[in-house]
Structures are given as structure tokens and as C-alpha cells.
Amino acid sequence: MKSNYEKFKSVCSILEHYSFDKSKLIPILQAIQEEYKYLPQEILAFISSALNISPAKVYGVATFYSHFSLTPKGKHIIRVCDGTACHVKKSSSIIEALREKLNLSESEMTTKDMLFTLETVACLGACGLAPVLVVDDKVYGQMTASKAVTLIEQIKG
Amino acid sequence: MEKYLIINGIKVFFDNEKNILEVIRKAKIELPTFCYHSELSTYGSCRLCMVEVENMGIIPACSTPCSSGMVISTNTEKIINMRKIVIELLLANHDRDCTTCQKSQSCKLQTLARRFGIETVRFKNVTHKTDKDLSTYALVREQDKCVLCGDCVRFCDEIQSIGALGFVNRGSKSVVCPSFGKDLELSECVYCGQCSRVCPTGAITPRSEVRQVWKALSDKNKKVIVAIAPAVRAAIGEVFGLVNESGIRTAGKIVAALKNMGFYKVFDVSFTADMTIVEEANEFLERLKEDNIPLFTSCCPAWVKFVEQYYPEFIKNLSTCRSPQGMYGAVAKRIMPRVLGVKKEDLVVVSIMPCTAKKYEARRKELADNGEIDIDYVITTQELAMMIEESGLRFQELESYAFNMPLGFKTGAGVIFGTSGGVTEAVLRNVAGSMSDGQDESEQFSFVRGDNGIREATINLLGRELKIAIIYGLRNARQVLRELKTEKRKYDFVEVMACPGGCVGGAGQPVYNDLVTRQNRTKVLYENDKTLELHKPQDNPYVQKLYNDYLGGAPGSTKAHEYLHTHYKYKKRYKESVAISDNDNKGVEINVCFGNHCMKRGSKDILKHIVEYVESKKCKDKVNISASVCLEKCFSAPNVKVAGTTISKPSDKIIEEAVDKELK
Numbered sequence: 001m002k003s004n005y006e007k008f009k010s011v012c013s014i015l016e017h018y019s020f021d022k023s024k025l026i027p028i029l030q031a032i033q034e035e036y037k038y039l040p041q042e043i044l045a046f047i048s049s050a051l052n053i054s055p056a057k058v059y060g061v062a063t064f065y066s067h068f069s070l071t072p073k074g075k076h077i078i079r080v081c082d083g084t085a086c087h088v089k090k091s092s093s094i095i096e097a098l099r100e101k102l103n104l105s106e107s108e109m110t111t112k113d114m115l116f117t118l119e120t121v122a123c124l125g126a127c128g129l130a131p132v133l134v135v136d137d138k139v140y141g142q143m144t145a146s147k148a149v150t151l152i153e154q155i156k157g
Numbered sequence: 158m159e160k161y162l163i164i165n166g167i168k169v170f171f172d173n174e175k176n177i178l179e180v181i182r183k184a185k186i187e188l189p190t191f192c193y194h195s196e197l198s199t200y201g202s203c204r205l206c207m208v209e210v211e212n213m214g215i216i217p218a219c220s221t222p223c224s225s226g227m228v229i230s231t232n233t234e235k236i237i238n239m240r241k242i243v244i245e246l247l248l249a250n251h252d253r254d255c256t257t258c259q260k261s262q263s264c265k266l267q268t269l270a271r272r273f274g275i276e277t278v279r280f281k282n283v284t285h286k287t288d289k290d291l292s293t294y295a296l297v298r299e300q301d302k303c304v305l306c307g308d309c310v311r312f313c314d315e316i317q318s319i320g321a322l323g324f325v326n327r328g329s330k331s332v333v334c335p336s337f338g339k340d341l342e343l344s345e346c347v348y349c350g351q352c353s354r355v356c357p358t359g360a361i362t363p364r365s366e367v368r369q370v371w372k373a374l375s376d377k378n379k380k381v382i383v384a385i386a387p388a389v390r391a392a393i394g395e396v397f398g399l400v401n402e403s404g405i406r407t408a409g410k411i412v413a414a415l416k417n418m419g420f421y422k423v424f425d426v427s428f429t430a431d432m433t434i435v436e437e438a439n440e441f442l443e444r445l446k447e448d449n450i451p452l453f454t455s456c457c458p459a460w461v462k463f464v465e466q467y468y469p470e471f472i473k474n475l476s477t478c479r480s481p482q483g484m485y486g487a488v489a490k491r492i493m494p495r496v497l498g499v500k501k502e503d504l505v506v507v508s509i510m511p512c513t514a515k516k517y518e519a520r521r522k523e524l525a526d527n528g529e530i531d532i533d534y535v536i537t538t539q540e541l542a543m544m545i546e547e548s549g550l551r552f553q554e555l556e557s558y559a560f561n562m563p564l565g566f567k568t569g570a571g572v573i574f575g576t577s578g579g580v581t582e583a584v585l586r587n588v589a590g591s592m593s594d595g596q597d598e599s600e601q602f603s604f605v606r607g608d609n610g611i612r613e614a615t616i617n618l619l620g621r622e623l624k625i626a627i628i629y630g631l632r633n634a635r636q637v638l639r640e641l642k643t644e645k646r647k648y649d650f651v652e653v654m655a656c657p658g659g660c661v662g663g664a665g666q667p668v669y670n671d672l673v674t675r676q677n678r679t680k681v682l683y684e685n686d687k688t689l690e691l692h693k694p695q696d697n698p699y700v701q702k703l704y705n706d707y708l709g710g711a712p713g714s715t716k717a718h719e720y721l722h723t724h725y726k727y728k729k730r731y732k733e734s735v736a737i738s739d740n741d742n743k744g745v746e747i748n749v750c751f752g753n754h755c756m757k758r759g760s761k762d763i764l765k766h767i768v769e770y771v772e773s774k775k776c777k778d779k780v781n782i783s784a785s786v787c788l789e790k791c792f793s794a795p796n797v798k799v800a801g802t803t804i805s806k807p808s809d810k811i812i813e814e815a816v817d818k819e820l821k
Contacts, residue, residue: 005737005768008784012761041337042733048336049731049752049786054320054345055336063325 002035010035011043015050022051025061029068038069074110074117076155079134080148083123086131094131095120097145101152116152160225165232171223175199178206178218186231189240189269191357192306193219194670196657197315203306204243205269209233241273249280251358252301259297260359263668266304267358292340294520294535295348295513296361303333303360309352317655318632319463321346333360345466345730347631349459349655350513350664363513363665366534367544373505373533374419381505382493383415384424384485384564388511388575388660389538390685391678395667396542397552401677404572404685409557411509414545416558422497424564426508427571429488430481430583431694432703434570436721437478437580438587438694439712441650445619449473451641451648454580456480458518459655461725463631468638469727469791474651477722481574482508482515483524486531487720488564492707496563507534509541511575511663514655523723537665563699569599569686570694576679577629577659578605578612581652586693589618598692599683606683608676610657611637628653629662727789734785737764744781745819747799752787754794760784763795766809767816776820 014031018024028047033039039062048055062068078098082091098104098118102111110117126132129141133148140151161170162180169184176199181188191203199220206218211228215236218229230236247266255261290298307324310333314320321344325332335344353361373381390408394400399407412423433456441452455461455476464471479487489506493499508515518524519532536544545552559565570586573579585602605614605625610633614625626648628634634653640646656662661678662669669675691697709716734748749755749764764784771780788796793805799815807815 004735004739005764005782008735008737008764009761040735042735044337045731045733046735046751046784046786050756052753054314054323055731056320056323056334056344057314059336059338060323060325064327066327 007035011046015047020051022053025051025053025058026065029058029062033068037073038071041070072110072114074114076115076136077117077119078152079119079121079124081122081124081126081130081132081134082120083127083130085127086123089131091131093145094133094143094148097149098152101149115156158225160223162223162225163228165230174223176219177208177210177221177223177227177229180223181208181218181229181231188218188231189265189272190219191265191304192308194308194312194355195672197308197311197355200307200311203304205240207236207239209236215239237273240269241275244269244273244275245278246280247304248275248278249282250284251282251304252284252286252299253282258302258359259362259365260302260356264359265357290340291364292342293346293348294364294516296341296346296350296353297364298334298341298361299359300332300334302358304358305331305333306357307333308355308357309333309361312351312355313346316630316632316657317347317349317351318635319345319347322352343732347459347462347466347655348514348517349631351656352664353513354664354666354668355670363537363539364516365540365543366516366536367540367547370507370534370536370544371547373507376505379503379505380421380497380499381419381507382422382424382489382497383420383507383509384426384429384489385411385415385509385541386426386482386511386515386575386660387430387572387579387682388663388666388678389509389541391575391661391681392511392666392669393538393542393552395669395674396539397545399553402681403688404681405688406557407681408685409559410552410555411541412558412560413555414548414550414552417550417555418544418548420507422561422564423558424485424489425560425567425571426481426485426510427567427574428564428697428699429484430571430574431568431697431700432484432488432721433478433481433574434580434583434587434694435700435712436484436717437476438584440476440478441584441588442619443713445621445649451651452476454652455725456574456580457654457656457660458512458514458521460631460634460653462514462517462728463634463655465725465728466730467635469789470642471638472725472727475725477724479524479721479723480518481571482510482518482532482535483723484721485564486519486524487526488703490529490531491526491720492703493564495707505534506532507536508532509536509538511538511660511666512656513537513664515665521723523725538663539665539667542667563703566697566699567689568691568694568697569689570692571697572685572689573682575660576682577654578607578627578652579659579682580654581605581614581625581627581650583694584650585616585618587695590693590695599687601692608658623650624648626651629655629657629659631655729787729789731786734783737768737782737784738777738780740778740781744779745800745816747780747782747816748788748797749782749784750786750788750790750794750796750798751784752791752794754791755787755796758795760795763797763807763812767797767812770809770813770816774816774820779820780816 044058048058080095131143133140161168164184171180174180189205192200201217201220207215208218209230284301287300310322313322390404394402394407415423444452453474494501516535519535570583582602582605610630612627616623658675662675751760790796797804800819
């Protein structure tokens, strides 16, 4: 895992890469989230000072897009599609099974050991494979509740 | 060719109106809006100004430009139904405890619900009963009363350039709040309170201190003294249907009302405004001699906090004179006990202001006397009106009373303090000295008056050319400060008031939404000045007497400095710091400043050197390195703080020595 210093160094390089341009706020936040896996409050404050925009505005952008997260996420991110096609194909039973397996709820999305974060998304654009879930950018199609639970056990090792 | 619209069958001509809403309002039709303010950008979110236009369908009037020949209907059945549904939906989402709401009777939502005859709300109420934000003395935020029109957000950003409030989240979860969802106190808010003025509902209101004042008044062991600010007399009549009443008569009625409520003495802040001018003009002359200019006025607490937060390099330019309220506090608490023969601890000092920031100013540590604040309670013009109503007094019919002496006697200079340009005009009158007989002293410098947010004047005085700027609105102030920095502008004297039009347009005044009301208030103050016998503060015999008896005889004396001056300091905007060490904040604290100034001057290299040095010494676990914005020493950037001691422009060696010393 990267040290705090290395992460902070990359924040500085990201800002330099975008020449401290306030109109590049969204790409900057994306790059920072890539680094930290979420957007820590103190980093947002630092960004607002460095770009000379009010922190309320930065916070507004960070909370507007569901892509940005203000709380730390787990090592593996599971995104279960709950779009129309997946929903009809019973994606909710997958979500329920994973929540039970990982001891999570609608409001609590990350496991205590910081290993998994379970999210639902409106559509992954892979309706032909419904129901679909994605773990760390790898797509798994035609899932069932039991297949999903097995997949988690495999990842845990 | 003349351009026209046909509105409800009537031809209405237009010229440069920016949208059809303005033309409709010109035709005397009060189209409802929440999110439209002529001084702000068009937002188009409330959907109340929808009108039906032939061949265009139903469209929002606020964001539709005029084109000649448009045929517009403002009240078709379809539109009326639509407006009703919008209001009903807003009410479903609204904390409807109107009877206990500060904004009751001046709330736009309440008015519109009545206007459109909403009898039932068919939808379930879904408010969350969030706690009130009572973190500041100036303002109260109540999220459940917000209609998300964004007026506050846009005012704070577009007019004041602060951006303390913002939209958070999206869709049904949207709220307006300060950054990181924190309380207002922790934000950059300067407490001008204009958000509460433009708020159509009670989501942001000035924080009332009426209960505390009533309590003090009912305490038999206390003597409560009060003073009213100049701008108050220009606006309170509006609440009681008194239009075009002279400032002197209204002030007389206020005195009568306050006496009736049981205040022991009623004074006028215009008196201490006279003192402020005498003191400030003296400071100005001295600064001119030392070439320590420009001098910035410091009467507006929102402006002062603005400079302290954003432009620390200009703090030295702020006049060290206290504001008229600050001077009133010092005189009332420290001198008046001797004059009135009342024990200090039995005296309660109240001031009545057009302003919410004054509530904050009164509690500034810098103005306290050994930790004890001078002014116990600050109430706004709105709150005074509430007290008058609560007492059951018929304000319109009250007979005028005179202020108490000595702090009730003022010159016209102290009265015009309440409007943009007034402080400048008063200072000029003082600096210029007496005029020969027969000339009208109230008109001598009237050319500094006006309606623009940035005004300039050049005057030949004291054998030199004085360049002056008069500003309202903090975005305007920011622009001028930027240009002063690059020397694009050069001034000797700069007056800034945060609120549009100056104090007359303050957030503590009765809620107004049109320019005419504000201009009328300004007119009242200038007329009041004209009808007074004296116009120059140095001619006020009671100011002279106060100086002779208690303040070392003359402006600028040691005693005057002790009582009437103050100081300012850099106010940090960010409290967050970023952890660099991985050891959970243990060990010797090393703080590298990553504020804008320091970052440009190499804080990255300093941090790199420290991290590498600590690693080479194998003492990583014994230090706690962090990056913060900022260490408040921007002039000597870059800065590092090692175990509480700030080192400016450090060389590698100096840092190494400092770290070594702490590690031993």
C-alpha cells in the first residue's frame, strides 16, 4: 500500500498536471479518488485552497456525482446492476444474498475489515448478460445469488 | 420601430428589459418567483413564473428574452393549476410551523399559499426535523424551511464572492449548507446576512436576541441603555406603513417606543459615528504624512472579516478605529457608569443595528475589555419592530421624544454613515474644516454619492490631490483589492460596505426586494442630515466635551487609543491538515504550509527534504509530519512549523537542526 506521503505527492502532481485550473475540478477529483479510493475531507479542503474555489463548491461537486465517495471504500468494489433488465432478472436477490454474506445493509456499504464495498448501479450497459455484477472492473454475467456468494469466497481466498 | 409585447391582451412597450418577466412586472402584474432576483444571475428553478406564450407553449418568463409581438397570458387555468401544484409540493416538503417562524408574514411561500388559495396539501409531509444551526450569533439556519431556490448560494457567490453556502447532494436529497455539511461558524461566512434577506422563506434568518433584552428590561437591578444606528430610522417605518416619514420624526418615535419599553437611556449611534470620523480623519492625516496609505474604513464588520480571511496583506491598511458600534460599546461600558452614576455591573448595553454582522462584531475578542464584552445584546431593525409590536404600541401614532444626552446629540455627518459613501463624505467634511458663512455644508462633498458599487472621486484637499474609492458588495471589493495589488489602481482612501447600498440595505432591516425601497432609505438619511443644524463632526460640542473629560483631550491621544481603537488579525479559513506520516499522529509535530503562497514558493521541496531527512535518520516513528493550509504567515512564505515554532523561508540546514533539537 502507498504511504501517505506518496499519495500526497501524487495529489500535488495531479494539480500540477492540470495547471491548477479550476475548470478541471472534476478530472482532478477523479484522479484523486483513484489515488485514495475516496475523497478525504482534508484533501478536498486542500484542493479548494489550491484552486482558489470555495470549499462549499468543491463539496457540492463531490456530493453531486455518485461516482465520488466521501467515505473510504473497501479493497474490492462490487457493483451489482439494478437496471431494468437486471432487476427483472432478479438482481435484488443477488444484492440481498451479498448483504447477508458480507453483513452489510443499505446504509452500511463497506465491510468492517475494509475488504469489500457493495454498491448498486442503475445500469452497466450489459443488459444482454443480465443479471450482471462487476468486481474491480471485471464483469460477471448471468449471475445468481449462490454464484455471487461463491465468487466472494473465491476472492477472499 | 417600437418594440412591444401583448400581455393579457394589453400592449406593453419594452426596451432593454432582459427577459419577459421584467416587462410583465413593468405592466404591474406581480408574477410570483422564488429564485429570481434582478441583481443575481437567472436560475430558473422555481417554475412559478411560467406563462403561456402563443405558438411557444408554457415557458418560464425569467429565462425567456423578449421579442416584439409576443402574445403572453399570465393567468390561464393551466398555469394557475401548475403554480398551485408547485406550491403544494413545496409545502409538502416544508416545516409548516408558521406561527413560530421568524419569517411569518414576510415569507414568500406563506404569501403565495394564501394568494393561490391553497386549502389543503394533498401530499404527505416529508420534513426531517433537522436541528437548527445556532452556531453563530448572526444567523440561524433551518434546513426544513428551505425551498432550494438557491438565492442565498448565488448572492454569497455572485455579489459577495464568498461562497460560504452551496448545494450539496442531488435530486430529492439536495440541501443547501456550508462546506462539508458543517455549521456556519466553521465556514468562511462573513455574516453580512444578505442570504437571509434574499431567502424567500425562514430557512436563514437573523438570530434574534429579543428574549434576552426583555429579560434584562424586567430585571429591577439592571439599568438598560440602548443606542440606535443611523440606518434604523430610515427603514423601520416601512413595517408600520409609514412612508416618506422624515428620519428625525421616525427616530423620535423610536425613542418614545424604547422609553415605553423601559429602557433607562436612549442614545444615538450617530453620536459615536461622529467620534469615529474625528478619530478616523485624524488617523488618515497621520497616515498621509507617513505615506502609509490607502486607508480602508473599518466600520463594516463583514468587510473587516473579509480582509482578515482573504487579504491579510491589507490588514495594515484597515483603520484601527473601532466602528461606531465599537466606540459606543467602549463609551457605554467604560465611561457612562461614571457619567450616569450607575455601577458597571448593573448596566446592560444594547445596540440596535441594521446588520447581522454587528452581532458578530460585538462578540469579537479584540473589542472586549479584559475578556468582558462591551455590548451585551445587539438587535436588528426587524427585532426592534417585533418588540414594538409585542409591546402593543401603535408606532404610527406615537409622539416623538428626544434622545438622551450626551450620547444623543449628533451632526449630520454621523447620520449619513448609514449609506454607501456616507463615511467618506463625513471624513472629507472633517478634513476640509469649516466653510465660510452661508455655504451649505451638507452639499459640500455630495459628489461622492451615487448608486454604483464602485465609485471613484478625486478631490483637491490639504494641498494635494486625494484619490478616493467608495465600494459596496464584497465582489467589487475583491476586484479593487486585486487591482490595488497590481497597482492598476491607486487610492488614498477606500470606503467599503458589504451590503448593497451600504447599511441602509443591511440584512437586519425589514425585508425588501426592490431598489426603490433602498434608495428611499438613503434619501431619508440625506434629508435628515440637511435638516440638522451641524454637519461637521468636529463641531459636535458633546464629542469635544467627551474628549476633554475622558479621552485625553484630543483625537489620537493615548486614552483615545485605549478606548477607541482596536486591532485585527489573520483569520484562518481552513482548519484541516493532511497527514503525511503513517504513524497515527504520534511524535514531534512538523507542519509544512501548503497554502497558495507557500506552495508557489517551494513547500513541496521542503516536505520532500523533511521526509527524506527523517528517513535517513531512521526516526520516522518519532515525528508526525502534516501538510496544512495555512500557517498564516504568507508574507514570509514558505513556512514550516516544528513543534509549535514557525520557521519562515527555511534552509535545509535550519530544518535539520530544528528537527534534531526536538528529537533529542
